[in-house]
Amino acid sequence: MSVACMNPSTGISTRIGANPAERAVERVILWTWPLYAVGGLYVAGPVLAWLLAMLAALALYLGPAMRRDLAPTGPVPAVIWGWWIGMLVMLLALWAGHLGWGLGLKQTIKSSIGWAKGWALLALFPFAGAVLPIRREVLVRAQCRLGFWTLCLAPILLAAPYVGLPERIWTSPLKAVGGPGPEYFSVYFFTWDPASWTPRWQFFAPWSPFAALLGVTMVLFALEEPERKWKAAGIGAGMLMILASKSRMGLVGLVACTIGPRLMPLVLRSWAWTALSGLTASLAITGPWLADRAMAAVDGFKSARADSTRVRATLQRIAQERWREEAPWFGHGTVQPGPHLVEYMPIGSHHTWFGLLFVKGLVGLLAFAVPLVWHTGLALRDAAVGPAGRLPLGLCMVMILLTFGENIEIEAYLLWPALLMLGIHARERMAAMAAMAEMEKSGA
Numbered sequence: 001m002s003v004a005c006m007n008p009s010t011g012i013s014t015r016i017g018a019n020p021a022e023r024a025v026e027r028v029i030l031w032t033w034p035l036y037a038v039g040g041l042y043v044a045g046p047v048l049a050w051l052l053a054m055l056a057a058l059a060l061y062l063g064p065a066m067r068r069d070l071a072p073t074g075p076v077p078a079v080i081w082g083w084w085i086g087m088l089v090m091l092l093a094l095w096a097g098h099l100g101w102g103l104g105l106k107q108t109i110k111s112s113i114g115w116a117k118g119w120a121l122l123a124l125f126p127f128a129g130a131v132l133p134i135r136r137e138v139l140v141r142a143q144c145r146l147g148f149w150t151l152c153l154a155p156i157l158l159a160a161p162y163v164g165l166p167e168r169i170w171t172s173p174l175k176a177v178g179g180p181g182p183e184y185f186s187v188y189f190f191t192w193d194p195a196s197w198t199p200r201w202q203f204f205a206p207w208s209p210f211a212a213l214l215g216v217t218m219v220l221f222a223l224e225e226p227e228r229k230w231k232a233a234g235i236g237a238g239m240l241m242i243l244a245s246k247s248r249m250g251l252v253g254l255v256a257c258t259i260g261p262r263l264m265p266l267v268l269r270s271w272a273w274t275a276l277s278g279l280t281a282s283l284a285i286t287g288p289w290l291a292d293r294a295m296a297a298v299d300g301f302k303s304a305r306a307d308s309t310r311v312r313a314t315l316q317r318i319a320q321e322r323w324r325e326e327a328p329w330f331g332h333g334t335v336q337p338g339p340h341l342v343e344y345m346p347i348g349s350h351h352t353w354f355g356l357l358f359v360k361g362l363v364g365l366l367a368f369a370v371p372l373v374w375h376t377g378l379a380l381r382d383a384a385v386g387p388a389g390r391l392p393l394g395l396c397m398v399m400i401l402l403t404f405g406e407n408i409e410i411e412a413y414l415l416w417p418a419l420l421m422l423g424i425h426a427r428e429r430m431a432a433m434a435a436m437a438e439m440e441k442s443g444a
Contacts, residue, residue: 019069021055021132024048029142029417033149036204039172039185045413046117052128052420059131072131074434077426079378080123080130082371087123089367091115093360097333111334113178118409122368125416126375129423136224136391136424139417143221144230147237150203154240160189161199167191180410183207193246201244210411212250213402215241216257217418220394223258249405257397261390264383312350312405319347319358331361352403372399375422382429392425 028035028048035041059066060076094115098108128134161167168188175185183206190199191208205211215238222234242250315338323331335348335358348358356365376396382389395418402408402415412419 019133021052021070021128021134022138024052025134025417025420026138026142029139029146030149032146032204033153037187039170039174039187041204042117042179042184042413043174043177045416046121049121049124049128049416050116052132053124056128056131070132073133073427074430076127077130077430079371079375079426080126080423082374083123083126086367086371087115087119090119090360090364093330093364093367094333096330096363097327097360100327100330101333103333107334110178117179118412119368121412121416122371122409122419125412125419126423126426129420129425130427131423134420134424136421136428139421139424140221140224141230143218143417144225144234147218147222147234148230150237151233151240154237157189157201157203158244161192165189181206198246200246201241203241203245205414206411208245209247209249210402210406210414212242212245212247213253213398213406214414215239215245216250216253216398217395217415219254220257220391220398221417221421224391249401253398253401257394257401260397261379261383261393264380264389264393265385311345315345315347315349316351316354319351319354322347323354323357323361327358327361329361329363331357331359331364333359335359349407350405352406352408355407372396375426376400378429379425382425388428389425392422395421 025048028044031044032041035044055070056072059070059072064071066072091112094111095108098104098111103111159165167190168186170187171182172185172187175182179185186206188202190201192198193200200208202208202211203214205214217238218241219235219238222231222238225231225234239254242254318338326332332348335346335355338345338347348355352368353365356368360367376393379389379393379396383393398418399408399415402411408415
């Protein structure tokens with residue numbers, strides 16, 4: 001099924017789902033809730049990634065011989081090659097860690113399959129978005145339509161703990177394909193917060209904090225939607241996911257990731273720099289008071305979920321110490337069970353950067369950090385010069401925020417629309433640069 005959508009940059013009405021790649025992307029997003037109901041989201045994400053990447057590789061190989069609506073529009077952008085190199089280095093670091101710690105062939109194969117379902121997606125989806133002619137309008141409208149269905153289901157989810165419905169509905173037999181845990185294949189109405197014993201909602205995510213950042217992502221996409229009813233649906237659903245998840249990280253992301261990209265044009269305004277210099281000078285007087293207020297706010301933020309903050313901080317400290325003392329270059333190869341002090345949470349979990357240091361060492365950390373910083377820098381520049389960079393920058397900020405509270409690789413299966421959008425952004429940026437160069441050449 002295709003729907004009409006107006007391109008805000010051109011004012012031209014387009015059709016969503018016009019080619020097979022766009023239809024596949026649109027349908028998987030729209031089928032998010034049915035896939036969640038059967039425990040199939042963790043399977044659908046990697047399968048879609050590899051299918052789209054193979055289709056993109058085929059399009060590059062065939063070139064002009066490819067069917068017209070799937071033909072690549074240009075060469076692969078350099079930043080996309082950066083993602084590919086980074087994720088391949090990640091795989092090499094994984095093998096080196098397994099070899100160094102003698103984890104055996106069986107564990108190495110299992111971890112390599114995990115790489116193909118996790119870290120590899122951070123290269124596959126941007127690659128597909130950069131090569132295949134998938135328009136950002138497809139993702140924007142599909143996210144808003146998913147928001148509409150989320151709002152339709154919200155009354156049942158929100159009422160569930162108060163009318164006696166069970167916390168978990170069932171765990172899908174698809175868990176046999178393997179994954180980080182049964183929660184990735186389980187279907188929930190809600191979950192109980194063990195600290196306050198109040199209900200929290202995770203919607204179609206494996207846990208509530210991640211649902212909050214998926215809500216931030218939905219809001220970012222919805223802000224690009226030109227049609228008011230769909231924009232309202234996307235923003236409303238995203239806000240609901242953020243608030244019902246009761247996640248501190250989601251509230252921070254809602255403010256920072258929506259407002260930050262829209263303030264970027266100020267870096268090109270002289271009056272903004274003048275105001276900033278005046279504000280900086282005033283900090284000589286107000287600085288100590290503001291610092292005290294900021295520290296009080298941080299303490300209040302942490303005390304909102306003190307047990308969670310303590311466990312995470314201890315996990316990070318253990319991971320950092322063991323990385324530095326035992327395996328600085330290639331890490332330990334895999335997460336390891338934690339002590340009772342951290343409620344037996346795996347060492348190397350709940351934080352992408354400390355997790356990378358512990359599992360894949362400094363090599364693995366740089367393999368992820370370099371392409372992420374590279375792409376974020378491009379998005380920063382584009383957001384400063386025009387509105388086209390706002391969405392990519394907001395999504396990069398969501399990813400960065402996610403890395404400080406979660407392991408991003410095991411959540412790429414739901415974060416894939418953002419990853420695909422980064423590839424689309426790289427393609428749009430290369431096309432704009434080529435058009436500018438052509439104009440300068442013709443003008444000369």
